[in-house]
Amino acid sequence: MTATDPRLLPFSAVLSSLENEGAYAVMAAAAAVESATGKPVIHLEIGQPAFPTPAPVADAAIAAIAAGKTKYSSPRGVAPLRAAIASLANRHRGLAVTPQHVVVGSGAKPGLFLATLALVRGPHDHLLIPDPGFPTYRAMVAVANGTAVPVPLRPDMRSFDMPALEAAVTHRTRLVVLNSPGNPTGGVVPLEHLRRIAQLAVEHDFWVVSDEIYSQLCYEDTYTSIASPPGMAVRTVVVDGFSKSYCMTGWRLGWAIMPPPLAERVELLLVHSVGCTATFTQEAGIAALAGGGEVEMLRREYRKRRDIVVKGLNAIPGVRCDRPQGAFCAFADVRSFGRSSKEIADVLLQDGLVAVLPGTDFGEQGEGFIRLSYVSEEEEQREGLRRIAATLGRLRPVKAVA
Incomplete structure (x- = not known):
């Protein structure tokens, strides 16, 4: 049977409202970019800890x-x-x-x-x-x-x-x-x-x-x-x-x-x-x-990486990011660039080779924001920030950050 075989339709009405989780969709898009360009993408889109299982x-x-x-x-x-x-x-x-x-x-x-x-x-x-x-x-x-x-x-x-x-x-x-x-x-x-x-x-x-x-x-x-x-x-x-x-x-x-x-x-x-x-x-x-000791180590390392990412984001003209109190993601305000979250995320992936999630993957109120995970290696975080700064620097803010 093909994907359009009428015997497979219609599906449950519940499925009509379901969408893929954004992180998995962006991972697939990033893999396509890597395949097409032969260049590595910095992955800040998914909460995949860089540390191995103890x-x-x-x-x-x-x-x-x-x-x-x-x-x-x-x-x-x-x-x-x-x-x-x-x-x-x-x-x-x-x-x-x-x-x-x-x-x-x-x-x-x-x-x-x-x-x-x-x-x-x-x-x-x-x-x-x-x-x-x-x-x-x-x-x-x-x-x-x-x-x-x-x-x-x-x-x-x-x-x-x-x-x-x-x-x-x-x-x-x-x-x-x-x-x-x-x-x-x-x-x-x-x-x-x-x-x-x-x-x-x-x-x-x-x-x-x-x-x-x-x-x-x-x-x-x-x-x-x-x-x-x-x-x-x-x-x-x-x-x-x-x-x-x-x-x-x-x-x-x-x-x-x-x-x-x-x-x-x-x-x-x-x-x-x-x-x-x-x-x-x-x-x-x-x-x-x-065990338990690993949790304290993770908390200490993620706190360090959080501070690196938040400082780096706030140093980019037109970007503002409050400091998270927990978890390992930063939600950065990019409304000053006058583009949708999806457009910003696409530009960062296609032009900057860095994968982030548009805020609208998390609801309508996420418009104007992008989400970055800071669980990867520290140098990868810093390189991701450099790419974000360079890419957004070419866009230029169109309005003041609130």
Whole structure:
């Protein structure tokens, strides 16, 4: 059959609203440029840590395979890993979590997607999502047949514009998606905002799905989870994983923490979608959580690279970039050049041989911004900045930076 064979059409209506995640699309475009020009592109578009997976973690997986741990396991995750995750949550977030609250998945996305599928009852349920925000949030709302309500961030990109959030909350609000530290902005939600969101959740009886994948990569602020204020543990899904803090992007291992009755429902969705997560991968996760020293090293290195990137961006005429408080991405304001984010990103790739993401990959409110990841080698970061400065220098700003 060909791609246009009528027997393959029409597809599910849900698919009509889904788009590829921008980072993967730009990676493919960058590969095409490299193939056509024979020149290397500086890759600042995807959060792929340059550091290898720590050796003890990889060794644990190899030992598990050698020991025959290659068979089916519990759909919710093996007991030792769930216990280790619960222990970390209690230490790091100040929660009172047991293994019965923990669901392990193949990456963090199952925790986001499947919890949303379990909670959303139809289009009458409104889900408030950050704009700009991680593209998966809009996709999971669409797949769950809910109604997405984008809420803009405040000017410094650390948190929701709180008046806009409060205005968006209605009797139809079923769920608010929170991401702190945030992608694409690197913003850490201030404590007073967390408390207000928690108050709204209790008053209006809605859930919070809190994407905390970067929670161990905060640079200045002390991390606080939205699940910790009174009344929030019973209405919060905390999602985290191993990709960012443990350099395990390709291992596809993550987890979600939620009330046990919801965990039972999510386990059923796991059973009928992925079945279970590879046991030897979970053994690697246990080893990662037993370590810990690598996380502090990563935090120190990423803080250093953040400062290099932010200083370099702010030195470019027409560019302004606030300093992220966490994660490993910078969201630079390029509105002064009078071009769309997509146009700027295309020029940087085609003319400058540097790959970045247009802010509109993260929502309408991302227009006028570009996102850069600063997890690659330091010299690659510096070369990327040189190329950005040279390319944008040929464009010239058309209006003053706000």
